[in-house]
Amino acid sequence: MAEKVIMPKQGLQMTEGTITRWIVREGENCVSGQPLFEMETDKLVITIDANVSGKLLKIIAPEGATVPITETIAIVGQAGEDISALLAQGKPSQANTPVATPLVVPAVAPAQAAGSTPIPVAAPAGPVYATPRARLRAEEKNMNVEQVAGSGPEGLIIERDVLAFTPLKATPLAKAIARQEGVDVSDATGSGSHGKVTRTDVDALIAARKGTQGTRHGTLVPYEGKRKMIGDKMKESLYTHAQLSHQIKVDMSRAVELRESFKAADRKVSYNDFILMATARALMDFPVMNAELTDKGILQKDYVHLGMAVDTPSGLIVPVIRDADLMRLGEISTCAAELADKAKHGKLVPTEYTGSSFTVSNLGMFGLECFVPILNTPESGILGVGKIEKQPVVFNDEIVIRPMMCLTLTYDHRVTDGAPAAQFLARVKQYLENPFLLL
Amino acid sequence: MSIKTYAVAIRDTIAQEMRHDDKVFIMGEDIEVLGGIFGCTRDLAKEFGTERVRNTPITEATFVGAGVGAATAGMRPIVELMYMDFTYVAMDQILNQAAKIRYMFGGKAKVPLVIRGQQGIGRGNAGQHSQSVESLFMHIPGIKVACPSTPAEAAGLLRTAIRDDNPVLFFEHKALYSTKGEVPDDPEFAIPFGKAVIKKEGKDVTIVANLLYVSKALEAAAILEKEGISAEVIDPLTLVPLDIDTIVKSVQKTGRLITVHEAHREGGWGAEIAAQVTEKAFRYLDSPPIRLGAKQCTLPFNLGLENAVVPQVDQIVQAAKQSLYR
């Protein structure tokens, strides 16, 4: 009895997924519990296992297709089964799926969509025939003759096909931008490895074109996928919360010393680990900061799932250290490191980037002294961390040099007032200035 | 240099050679008083007498055989066949005797015999008088085969033929006799055997043609030039010995080969050249060699039918395009 394979909902806010790779090909057998396909949500690639065993009779949503959750993407069954009835049902619809969560934009990566390259590449299905002269030319050009699409009878590759063939190496983004701007990506000079055309090269090409054409229009980057998702979230954050910020400066001398001690004992602990630990503790002291305003009321959580904002090649993501309040410094350190690594490689699973109750965002590594974050909705508080910098401060009426760090707390005034928020922030400062309290 | 017709170029060369060497004589049908039905021996009897310019009875087998004997015995006979179709009548003397005497006698004998005459379509002479038979003589070892397509070539190749100590079959074309061209006056002017001539340079496709089809190939090349296809036209001049290297070099450059001749397509000399080129220039070929020749059908009397059998200029053009996958 044939069964539908549907686009599974993965993560609370997912409304659509993009199939990036069918691991099992149409006509092959799949085994329950074994990988069936890979898909993308929020730019993360997830491998989905098959739910049933059988022959993958039909792939309805091919690689590159974006499908709303619960829609049918394939049919698994026995060889020779009549699946016309199932096929008739399973047509993907255009409407949004009825999930009452804020929009998550489909994570379509145009530069990665299959078949969008302008170069005709022969799909090698069976023996490839080329004339001797065509092969001779391919040898001279140091290329594989079989790459070329043949214009001779029955697809025979002839001399002029090889002479006209230019294998183009360009990054997906370069190609996308080129297409957007209406320029031929093969006109750009590749500066990447082996002459690969990168986005920069295409930009240069476009700029040069504009220079010669006398017009400047700026560069258009697609506002979609993750970017849009972030944008929508940020907008939502500002619309929804009554947010404002407090700032405080922290003397990190003792944190520095403690860190050195750890180093001497061959243990790696980062300043950020101290900050996370301090924040988690402070949240337990001031649960009002660890709250969420729901339509049922203010939910003060008795767990701390600490989000730590991470910048990755594909944009901002906030992995979550779950139950950070129950962790010791060492565990937080390990967990943070793991999550950061996973985030950078796009390997986080949904439970690892959803469900945070409070977020820490550290932009110190970019040289910012202080900055004002906005709430990671629906949380009620976010801590923005600046860089640690030696500054002259007054201590005991004397000017001394201390490693100072600026913390900025943005909080939701619907949930709490300025004083408690200030107190929370002061507590964080206290923990950081007396780090032995964290051990 | 003089402007002469192809026929006069032949006549003058025979005269020059007969002056040059007493042992040269010519025999054939109607060559004495009539001067040959195409005028190739006009007035020769007046200058050289009837001993050296002999009318023969209509006995091709016998007078070709007499030529073989005379040549073996030290003379340098030229035998005129009125139509080269009549070589068939004398086949035994040509292929079993003239071609083999030197070899079978251990290299001691020489047969400096020239058998010359015209062939081909053009005068409505029907099946037995319009053939192109040069391909047959490429096949049997021991005979040289020459086919001039211009008056200068007729003169230059004929001199080489007469002075060659081997049997030479010299194929003239009836439709070329009245064509005119520049011919060197030098009585020593000779064109060597075994050197093909590139009559038009090109880079996209090689066309090999002889006799009447040289001008047709050039016509086709001009048409192709207008369509952006550059054809190289080669005349082999002699089929035995054959200058295959010039043709191979050309195909290495162009990648495509067409052979075209008036002789029948199957087993015609075009097939031999196509095979040799494929052997020697396989890597350079972008398409299989194309052979054009008369259909495997006796040449019909009616002009429309005849034109349906022999290759036409537009067929050469189409073949060139086909070789380029257009």
Place this chain on the structure above:
Amino acid sequence: MDRERALHIYATMNRIRKFEEKAVQLFEANKLRGSVHLYIGEEAIAATVCSQMTDQDYITSTHRGHGHAIAKGATLDRALAELMGKATGYCKGRGGSMHIADLEKGNLGANAIVGGGVPIAVGGALAQKMKGEKQFTVSFFGDGASNQGTVHESMNLASLWKLPIIFICENNGFGISVPTWQSTSVKDVSVRAAGYNMPGETVDGNDVMAIDAAVERAKTRALNGEGPSFIECKTYRWKGHWTGDPETYRTREEVASWMERCPIKAFRAYLLKNGIAQEKELDDIENAATAEMEAATEFALNSPEPDPAQVMDDVFFVG
């Protein structure tokens, strides 16, 4: 000779003459391709010999074969159509003047290779003998051909096997330009018959009665199974070897003298003199021939060209 056959011979000679004259005209008007080899002046031979034959008796002919073909029963219209290469010609336009054949009338074909038809005639006679038919074959060839090796081989074989064949040598004095004295080692070709153990005689080729008597003898011999005979008919070719022959090899006077001995005129005189026919009858026959030739011309001119799409037909028999 009975009157009917005599008149038939006279009619045939006239029809041949009209045909050949028309052929020349059409050639000069560029309506004929290639060239024609005219039988004018030699009509007596074909007409007389073939008058002794049935449709089951064979002939082979030569490049100068219009006369033989007509005498052996070819109609003027289809013969002319063949000369013009039309689809309605005897050979569908494939053969032309030199290759007219009509097997239904026993004409095994004209051959353009000099002496080429003689071995074929021998084969025809052989078949007749082997089938036990009371038929015979006539091989027409010229003085030029008489020197061809194949002719000698044929004479030898026919004699050896006692084939019912008559070798008719139409000695018209020339090959193309080469006179017989320059090509032929004997004065009367018929003497060679002795060399091949068969009777040979030389007759005046312009004298119907002389030819007929010789043919009668040879025919009897053949049908009795006694073997071949050789009849040399001395005649003269009035026109050049082919249309366009400059005839530099003979004098106008020589031609004129032979034209005086026109076989048609001679036979007309004979018929009248011996009361076999009336002037009017003979005029009517002549006029009928003219009219027939005009009609044939119309037919041939209006006949269609053969279709090039069918050029490859008949290369082989497909059964």
